[in-house]
Amino acid sequence: MAMEVTQVLLNAQSIDGNVRKHAEENLKQFQEQNLPGFLLSLSAELANDDKPVDSRKLSGLILKNALDAKEQHRKFELVQRWLSLDAALKSQIKSFLLKTLTSPASEAWSTASQVIAKIAGIELPQKQWPELVGSLLSSIHQVPAHVKQATLETLGYLCEEVSPDVVDQDHVNKILTAVVQGMNASEASIEVRLAATRALYNALGFAQANFSNDMERDYIMRVVCEATLSPEVKMRQAAFECLVSISSMYYEKLAPYIQDIFTITAKTVKEDEEAVALQAVEFWSSICDEEIDILEEYGGDFTGDSDIPCFYFIKQALPALVPMLLETLLKQEEEQDQDEGAWNIAMAGGTCLGLVARTVGDDIVPLVMPFIEENITKPDWRQREAATYAFGSILEGPSPEKLAPIVNVALNFMLTALTKDPNNHVKDTTAWTLGRIFEFLHGSTMDTPIITQANCQQIVTVLLQSMKDAPNVAEKACGALYFLTQGYEDAGPTSPLTPYFQEIVQALLTVTHREDAGESRLRTAAYETLNEVVRCSTDETAPMVLQLVPVIMTELHNTLEGQKLASDEKEKQSELQGLLCGCLQVIIQKLGSLEPTKIVFMQYADQIMGLFLRVFACRSATVHEEAMLSIGALAYAAGPDFAKYMPEFYKYLEMGLQNFEEYQVCAVTVGVVGDICRALEDKILPYCDGIMTQLLKDLSSNQLHRSVKPPIFSCFGDIVLAIGENFEKYLMYAMPMLQSAAELSAHTPIADDEMIEYTNSLRNGILEAYSGILQGFKNSPKMQLLIPYAPHILQFLDSIYMEKDMDDAVMKTAIGVLGDLADTLGSNAGSLIQQSLSVRDFLNECLSSEDHMIKESAEWAKMAISRAISV
Secondary structure, X not given: OOOOOHHHHHHOOOOOHHHHHHHHHXXXXXXXXXXXXXXXXXXXXXXXXXXXXXXXXXXHHHHHHOOOOOOHHHHHHHHHHHHOOOHHHHHHHHHHHHHHOOOOOXXXXXXXXXXXXXXXXXXXXXXXXXXXXXXXXXXOOOOOHHHHHHHHHHHHHHHHHOOHHHOOHHHHHHHHHHHHHHHOOOOOOHHHHHHHHHHXXXXXXXXXXXXXXXXXXXXXXXXXXXXXXOXXXXXXXXXXXXXXXXXXXXXXXXXXXXXXXXXXXXXXXXXXXXXXHHHHHHHHHHHHHHHHHHHHHHOOOOOOOOOOOXXXXXXXXXXXXXXXHHHHOOOOOOOOOOXXXXXXXXXXXXXXHHHHXXXXXXXXXXXXXXXXXXXXXXXXXXXXXXXXXXXXXOOOOOOXXXXXXXXXXXXXXXXXXXXXXXXXXXXXXXXXXXXXXXXXXXXXXXXXXXXXXXXXXHHHHHHHHHOOOOHHHHHHHHHHHHHHHHOOOOOOOOOOOXXXXXXXHHHHHHHHOOOOOOHHHXXXXXXXXXXXXXXXXXHHHHHHHHHHHHHHHHHHHHHHOOOOOOHHHHHHHHHHHHHHHHHHHHXXXXXXXXXXXXXXXXXXXXXXXXXXXXXXHOOOOOOOHHHHHHXXXXXXXXXXXXXXXXXXXXXXXXXXXXXXXXXXXXXXXXXXXXXXXXXXXXXXXXXXXXXXXXXXXXXXXOOOOHHHHHHHXXXXXXXXXXXXXXXXXXXXXXXXXXXXXXXXXXXXOOOOHHHHHHHHHHHHHHHXXXXXXXXXXXXXXXXXXXXXXXXXXXXXXXXXXXXXXXXXXXXXXXXXXXXXXXXXXXXXXXXXXXXXXXHHHHHHHHHOOOOHHHHHHHHXXXXXXXXXXXX
């Protein structure tokens, strides 16, 4: 049944385009016409040591792609397809794969190990291939080094693919034993030791029981710590990666080892190669993350003898940890500011220092200040930059009371350094630090303002001047201005920045036109800052915001006039269109929110809408997310007048709702449908058939990302509120969808925080739909149509109340729906509500809520219920 595929596989890698294309078509055809033969031929190729390495490697890759895909729905199809194949065939393929693990060609066995893991990921949860782990482990001690390496690599991939609950504890113990023995210094082959260390990294999630046993845990920790001292760099790096993973998975088990780990990491950070030192710093960052989470979750209110597992490792290590991190700040690289994705030991050290500051608060300040004072004026740029970076890093965490006096002294120094320091790195870090000062220590809630009438003008002048500096410095100066502006958001009717408004806007527009604005994200930063300046502006500057409208419109118009562009130019143009649409969105929201400016602004509405439609038209198949959001803002501002744009806009709305691939676009479009419903009310009726058809299609598709489903349900609610009883013809389609989603969301096994969050957003969407439907049909003769659905809605409310895991948003919507039910259906709901298991408890819980919005909704619901019951 297996066929000769060597030549086709080699041709598929040919430099000659025609040969390659022909071979790829042959492979595709073979796969479609005879899948079992195709998979068997590939596995036979992979296992055959007489075949060329290139054809074997590609055959393994194609096999892997036949079992797994990134997109969820495609992955699901491939899994089902594999499971439905003939058992004898699958067993033949698997024996070829296991045979490949003994091949001397590393390219072959390395691919085979990944394919085996993919099959295990499909079969082990189905209780198939139970002998796999045993057969991998059976001969691991008697085989040549390369086979041992291949086996360990396979075990590592296997642990990555399957979840711990599908491997029984006996097998887990054996895997860990094999892996830890493979790491031992007594193992002669460094390749084997490295494969074992990497496998342990993947297997740590399986080791819950082993980490709870003191002896086993001591053994694993000893081997890992010894491996961090290996003569091989890759080995040391992999061992530290294991330690980082252990620090987050088994934080509560680390106390006996923390002293030794500190000694090892300190030596490593000081002396080892950067790749290894980075992981050693990462260990402490990871410990900070754990402690920040624990302290945030429990607040500061637990006593020393409580059972909260915070060991205060960071607090205890402070006197030694902080000097170690400060030392790293002096190891900067010459080019680090220019390189976007640069990550080096100095940056890692600063990041860790910032996390330490968030973990221990005020205690860090006295340990860092001497370093800053000693280095900030040194002739060597490295020392000045390190001192500035240290200062910027500790601004989040300590209390404003502790930091304000220091910052007040430092501010003037920083402003001078930003304009006068001869070194680009120092200016870059200084601008970043000023941004951090404005972000964390400036705003309406601060007792002692850092920024006063006296220094405000100097600050603005320096930042605007720095926007003319090198792109990396200018970008950070924009960021600092962003936070400066944001701090005055709640300053009341007059802002200290008002006198400089025109000058600030002009300076930002100038930055967007710089020749080098494409470097260091500068153009994007300038527009983001401009948006914030507009968003936080006061009524006083509204006339100046109005003057900005034609300016931005002209810029957007210019992006549409371009000739045929090369693809990278097209991407830049599209990005610029996005920034300009985003800017218009903020302007529309600002001007549309006040009656006087709205009237003047609306004279531009036709032209703006025309521009947005042209932005859509120049993207053949996809809709521009930012333009869509801006149209939502325009609909909100225009109200019923938006109807005149619908005939031309509708096709793009439909295109957005059909965009499964870019699901964020789909989600944004669903949100805009809601905006338009609120603006047009029943004028949206002519478009409802098309919109509802598309939304129902979206819900029943397994290709659409799950995060779009909750907003679609909310959107149902918006549509009903707009068209009222006209929603009747959609009830028979919408209600069953809501009911099945409601049942699903009430009985989801909650696995992790992400799932809890998603379940809550799904429930909220469903409840918003119910609320809209009940309110939309209120006082209409067709209200009767809802009576059959009332028991189900109540049952849903009962079940989510019983689950006890709803967040405040869901609680508020849920109590609102209970009120709507009583308010709309009156006596028809009264008796049902009286029979409900949990209504009274739920109502009382909401009435005594700390959250005044929940309390308010509950009081209204209580009145509606007593009216319904007394009828």
